[in-house]
Amino acid sequence: MSKEKTVRARKSGGARTLRARDRARPTGRANPTHRADFLARAWAMEVEAAERYASFADAMDEHNNHDVAELFRKLSRIEQLHADQLLEETLSGRPPVLPPGGVQWDSGEGPETAPHGELHYRMQPYHALQIALACERRANKFFAAYASRTTDAKARKAALEMAAEEAEHAHLIEDWLKRTPQPEKDWEHDPDPPLVSD
Amino acid sequence: MTSGVATAPATSQAFKSDYKPIWCPGCGDYSVLASITKAFAMLALSPENIAVVSGIGCSSRIPAYTNCYGFHGVHGRALAAGTGLKVARPDLTVLVAGGDGDGYSIGGNHFLHACRRNVDLTYVVMDNHVYGMTKGQPSPTTEPDWDSKLSPGGTGLRTFHPLVIALAAGANFVARAFSGDPNGTAQILAEAIRTPGFSFVEILSPCVTFCPEQREWKNQVRPAPVATTDDPVRAARRIMTDDGFNIGVLYKGERKPYQPSAGKAAKHLADLEAEFLI
Numbered sequence: 001m002s003k004e005k006t007v008r009a010r011k012s013g014g015a016r017t018l019r020a021r022d023r024a025r026p027t028g029r030a031n032p033t034h035r036a037d038f039l040a041r042a043w044a045m046e047v048e049a050a051e052r053y054a055s056f057a058d059a060m061d062e063h064n065n066h067d068v069a070e071l072f073r074k075l076s077r078i079e080q081l082h083a084d085q086l087l088e089e090t091l092s093g094r095p096p097v098l099p100p101g102g103v104q105w106d107s108g109e110g111p112e113t114a115p116h117g118e119l120h121y122r123m124q125p126y127h128a129l130q131i132a133l134a135c136e137r138r139a140n141k142f143f144a145a146y147a148s149r150t151t152d153a154k155a156r157k158a159a160l161e162m163a164a165e166e167a168e169h170a171h172l173i174e175d176w177l178k179r180t181p182q183p184e185k186d187w188e189h190d191p192d193p194p195l196v197s198d
Numbered sequence: 199m200t201s202g203v204a205t206a207p208a209t210s211q212a213f214k215s216d217y218k219p220i221w222c223p224g225c226g227d228y229s230v231l232a233s234i235t236k237a238f239a240m241l242a243l244s245p246e247n248i249a250v251v252s253g254i255g256c257s258s259r260i261p262a263y264t265n266c267y268g269f270h271g272v273h274g275r276a277l278a279a280g281t282g283l284k285v286a287r288p289d290l291t292v293l294v295a296g297g298d299g300d301g302y303s304i305g306g307n308h309f310l311h312a313c314r315r316n317v318d319l320t321y322v323v324m325d326n327h328v329y330g331m332t333k334g335q336p337s338p339t340t341e342p343d344w345d346s347k348l349s350p351g352g353t354g355l356r357t358f359h360p361l362v363i364a365l366a367a368g369a370n371f372v373a374r375a376f377s378g379d380p381n382g383t384a385q386i387l388a389e390a391i392r393t394p395g396f397s398f399v400e401i402l403s404p405c406v407t408f409c410p411e412q413r414e415w416k417n418q419v420r421p422a423p424v425a426t427t428d429d430p431v432r433a434a435r436r437i438m439t440d441d442g443f444n445i446g447v448l449y450k451g452e453r454k455p456y457q458p459s460a461g462k463a464a465k466h467l468a469d470l471e472a473e474f475l476i
Binding site for chain 1: 209210211218220222223228232236239240241242334378379381382388404
């Protein structure tokens, strides 16, 4: 067994086979071509997503929408778990050195990071799951596009595996959505609206 | 292994405080906060060497959400406080922040003269075209036909043009950003902080509560189709003829920042106190 210990990612039962030798050091550039850069970006992507969901949960708690807050907190924990697994299994447990200010993404923010503007103070769990589904789909597209672009065979392999995992996550959320009550038509209606009415 | 490895003395998280923002969910100011802290990290600054100064309004809550020195000041007077601070402590990075009501209405006069003085600080205005904290009154940048219960049929008043006014008054750096592009905004802010003199960054930051139509801004903004110019006349012409959604650094000059020489006005505290004795 070489030092390049092969590990199998546990993330959602995914079949990601990656090596622990890579000490990832991403640059601030877009479109990295090396596997180490790729892994660091993948880790940063999960961390950013976890942080964003956590901030959404805080915002929802501030506005007494505790059901949605709890769901966002759960999504945050899931993303953080993915990040931790990636770190343990492919990055030797050592967080990669990121550029100052974090990774610069072509899309502005990490593909799996939910945009702030999608929130509404009266949103329901169904809406939160729709946001999460969009994030997983964007992540899937990101990895698939990366795999088709990179010239590094190992990075391509890892990207394809991660694209498959993100697709699996998207399916899980689709199932979750089916079990979640759909919002009523007037879900936005607030009997005590913030707008001045007299 | 690719090149360009850099170490980060502090991540953007290190610039955030433990206080949780109470802005409305969906508010653009969350992203602006993320961009500001990211810009600080990009510049490898330290929280103890930064002061964030604000006025009054939703966006002016921002100093509390950072881990830097902060001053939540008086309505419209953030630039006065920030200017004084920078002149007294030129070693600090001073970032003044607020909203369009605070900065362009009650603080309009300070805005003009801060541009004119060109003290080395960065002024960030989170512009949502409305007074959000006080429940949705029109601000200087509200569209004239914006119909609301507080302005039935709209105000009918032409809007304030902050970027052009900043240029005319002498700002050394003028940019427009969009909160929905936090990384792009962070880069603009980093450049603004790095550029000597008065840097003015207007950030379009939707108010989803009182102006839900501003959610569409994400489909309207675009990178400015022209390169940054150092010609204020050309920049002004461009800004006056665009639709308000061109994003980027629109003007960058080379005016020398105002900084009184140390010692010239310095007095001992006792001397100052003596001047106030009757």
